[in-house]
Amino acid sequence: MNEQTPLKQITYSCYYNQTREGEQFVPEHVFSYQLSGKLTMTDGEKQYTFQEGDFRLSKRNSLIKFTKQPPVNGEYKNISVFLDQQTLRNFAAEYGYSSAQHLQTPPVMLLHSHPLLKSYIDSLQPYDALMHGNNQVLLSLKVKEAIAVLLQTNPALKDILFDLTEPGKIDLEAFMNKNFLFNVSLDRFAYLTGRSLSTFKRDFEKAFGVTPGKWLQQKRLQEAYYRIKEKGVAPSDVYIDVGFEDLSHFSFAFKKMYGMAPSRI
Structure with a gap:
């Protein structure tokens, strides 16, 4: 039930x-x-x-x-x-x-x-x-x-x-390195760092040298690779934890980045 x-x-x-x-x-x-x-x-x-x-x-x-x-x-x-x-x-x-x-x-x-x-x-x-x-x-x-x-x-x-203030502008790099595994929208990340979406994207590329979407996917796949190879976690158990919603999308992105399916690591 x-x-x-x-x-x-x-x-x-x-x-x-x-x-x-x-x-x-x-x-x-x-x-x-x-x-x-x-x-x-x-x-x-x-x-x-x-x-x-x-x-x-x-x-x-x-x-x-x-x-x-x-x-x-x-x-x-x-x-x-x-x-x-x-x-x-x-x-x-x-x-x-x-x-x-x-x-x-x-x-x-x-x-x-x-x-x-x-x-x-x-x-x-x-x-x-x-x-x-x-x-x-x-x-x-x-x-x-x-x-x-x-x-x-x-x-x-x-x-x-009764602290009714909105999030203030914070260190973008530190926040993203801490929270990249959370599967939330860029709008949400922007809000939590005290920025508009456009300012968030601009500040992000200045800090990381790449777009937020590409950086997030790379970081999540790197974390997935580590957990599968070093900790022996099954791909079917890791993809949600690293911020992917769909196993097939995770497998496709993983193979594109590492040249092999996650099940072969």
Whole structure:
């Protein structure tokens, strides 16, 4: 079984008997509770693991790879509340909140358990009451309540939640060398480095001497070659990890660059 019922502000994920891998750009802060199963996340440098009963906050504008693993003979279940920027702006204006500083924190954080957090998650059940019918007013109130509960139980989150600034211009070369394995669009890379797409392309060619598309493919294929040859990873297991969506496209590009199919390395 595979089920994910999306809402504008709250999602409930549930599936059985399979491990899922993927990656995503996190556009908004997300408050989540692990109902069952295990979630492993990585930002390319550090790995974070969340078990049943864990609360977490994923920061907006983050690039994350993840593995979702159901328990033995059980279901993977997770509920997430998306804290969108407009709701946070309205909350800050209504209650006088602001961010005092820009904090450099991990893209995802384990939140210490608290009775208020647990009672809030319990209030979202039964899920069917929220997932069917016209419940936009209720959903909006529950998102607002989530913000209040997070601030009550973790006051230091104020400087994260209410930092409403957009990404500033950063070191392009360092950022790309760290994040080239994430399969996101050039528009997204440009945004995260604080540039328009045209400026991103211009700065990129100045820094690397080649177009972004060509550089990304070369770097991903080099990483794939290393993992296949040195670590013995099968091509069918490596192509997604290095930023390719399709195995046949990966194999074609690999053979063109190295003169042989990845299965022959």
